Amino acid sequence: MNAPLPRSAAPCGGIDLHQEQGQRAVFCGLTGIVWLHRKIQDAFFLVVGSRTCAHLIQSAAGVMIFAEPRFATAIIDERDLAGLADANEELDRVVTRLIERRPDIKLLFLVGSCPSEVIKLDLSRAAQRLSSRLNPVRVLNYSGSGIETTFTQGEDACLAALVPDLPREAETSTPALLIVGALADVVEDQFLRMFSAMGIADVRFLPARRAGGMPAVGRNTRYLLAQPFLTETARALDERGARRLAAPFPLGAEGTTGWLFAAAEAFGVSALAFEAAIAPGRARAETALAPHREKLGGKRVFFFPDSQLEVPLARFLARELGAELVEVGTPYLHRAHLAAEIEWLPAGTRVTEGQSLDDQMDRCRAARPDLTICGLGLANPLEAEGLSTKWSIELLFTPVQGYEQAGDLAELFVRPLRRRALLEV
């Protein structure tokens, strides 16, 4: 069995880090709206942008969702650009129409885009103005623009925008644990049960499922990042006085143990209580992972940069499933938040930060990996070249964290290989 604690991990000789610049094939931060609008049940996301923005979200939203979405785009047109229409008045008009249509909305995000950033539309002032006008509907803003954010950084920007608005925890309160990052509801519930078994009673989540239930944060808040892409959110929480618990990410059994342990340590949970709380889950994860280890052991894996989940996923594949890492691409490598993960990667793993698409595709073709993890735009072209692929966006739309999902996570990587083996055509 793998070592349960980060500190006792096998020593690593460090990674082989490369930085690349050039054409990228990644989503912008607006894409996060696709899961965030479902996570916060009474929030609405209004992108202030172009027709391209609207088209992106509806295309990324799984080739369309059959319910009325809680997101929309206020499309800037030439009248707005020519100054014929006052952009602020226009925005007020659009928001008013929206709120009339959806009286169930309690929290509205004005989401900046590439065009709104370039024309310097001040959405924070608009949010303030609309907040006072639409009271009790809260209006916040963040940028999901592709010139500033890559894919999951949109969630980071959204959560960071929530932080200044969170209730302030009293200085004298007892320490509370905050889990940061959108997780599937079922995963949250599992973690709650586990923390409760350890005796950590006060556990909160950011984002909460409803606008009215956002967690209070103060100097006695200790937080665990559930996702590796929350740079700005962590910064905002630190400013509020909260303290981050350094940990690996809860992907796979080992990552989950390390992640839970960081909380246990900070909250003075005894070794015995910790072990008792996690043992059943960890054992189930081991059982679930075993059959996948056979299929992924020795398989050569290549990651294109996408969600910033690449490093923890690569660590999971290498250490718990015995896969060999050809290249781990990531749009951005947060060295502090990923410290434990980087340490766990096999010595000499090639990690590429940034992207030069055509060069990276050349390397991938030359390496002929057994499995390539990449975005939706690249998957079919690589499949057509005979490479098995796993589209990475699914890793964000599927509950994958924690012990109970470790087997599911492994299965996501096994499925393309299994499928290829099944097909006789």
Place this chain on the structure above:
Amino acid sequence: MQLTLWTYEGPPHIGAMRVATAMSGLHYVLHAPQGDTYADLLFTMIERRDARPPVTYTTFRAQDLGRDTAELFKQAVSAAHERFQPQAMIVGASCTAELIQDDPGGLAKALDLPIPVIPLELPAYQKKENWGAAETFYRLVRALAGPPAPRPAREPGSRPLCNILGPTALGFRHRDDLIEIRRLLDTLGIAVNIVAPLGATPADLGRLKDADFNVVLYPETARSAAEYLKKNFGQSFTQTIPIGVGGTRRFVEEVAALAGIDSAPVLDGPGSRLPWYSRSVDSTYLTAKRVFVFGDATHAIGVARVAAKELGFTVVGLGTYGREFAREVRAEAALHGIEALITDDYLDVEAAIRAAAPELVLGTQMERHVAKRLGIPCAVISAPVHVQDFPARYAPQMGFEGANVLFDTLVHPLMMGLEEHLLGMFREDPEFHDGVGPSHLGGKSFGAPADGASEATERAPADHPPTPAPVPILLDRAATWSPEAERELKKIPFFVRGKARTNTETFARDRHLPLITVETLYDAKAHYGR
């Protein structure tokens, strides 16, 4: 600013991508931030293409804005030329790059590449996808078709030669329409010179002028190019769209006339099964079914004609999101005695469908959302497309096989005749009532409200408050319904109940009746049923 929940068309550079991706030997360098690379997935996931679109994005970032985005663009053009060795390139900007005004055309020209580099000006804040496709194709034809020349007389005895213009990547059934139309032309004895953009190279565009005339399948993308070819090379182009039996027959006649040949080999042939299927007595239940048609102009007009003239439906709504073709759609709507709906606002279309209370919606993927919510059967007849609109089987919309496909597409979502009758007769059968959908669709309710709830036409489900858009208020409180009349109303099938209610209330109002009784309900029925 326009509030947009769903958009019917992408921005114009997506249209340019549809042209570039359809062709080979052409490369598109798009000055755009990284988020715009999502467009690849339209082609690789929705259309399931096996290669990346031939597009290089500059993917500039905020930090580049302070420096030199123009240099970045030039590097991208050089690198793309070196790597892909295309015959020609197109260059342009997406919405964000348009704002930073780097002049992609001028920058690319300065590189002095040894191939044609065609600049595209696609105003992202005014125009949309179809316009972008048409403009791109027109610019390509203009740049590559060669100098204007009169059309040489065809050698006596040689086969007439035509081009087929319009099919693009990500087009609604373009792949199969092309096969069907090629077959028709072949049967007539007409040879096909070039198909463009789909499958053409830049060099092929230089041979467009060799054809005697052009077949325009999709005016949305090919009309401006066809007009250019007519003006400069004297090539006439077809006006008829071969959708439906009537459309196909008229198309064959038009093509035969342009080619100066006999149309008999096709028109005397077996044709489509649609006419007989439609005359078959099992189809009588289709008579005067109320349909709402919405899509791009080409498909909306074609399908509305099929619905009315070939299936005997009544077209109660007709519209398009393509403003460029508003005139044509208005003219067609007038023939059906209705006013056309010209809008790209999904909320307006939703309101119009509610108001028209159709029994079948023929629309796009957007109307599928609306129809599902309103509990109305729906079939998709036009882009915007979904992965399901690229079926594995042969499923053209055009030609005689297209007419066969349309018959099935338009009829299958409906309830079969006998089932509908029984539903009407035994309205209180617990297993066979309003809330039950057609048995061939699994018998599940498609959102019809349960007994006691008011009609879909009056009130949306709770999670979907009514739009503030101009939804006609069907309830006029001036006329009060007696409880008996209200109960009787419920015995009318839900899909026409809204209409019955409106009609009865209008009838009562016109006659200043204070109370609607069962008698009033049937008086109104007799009045409107004339």
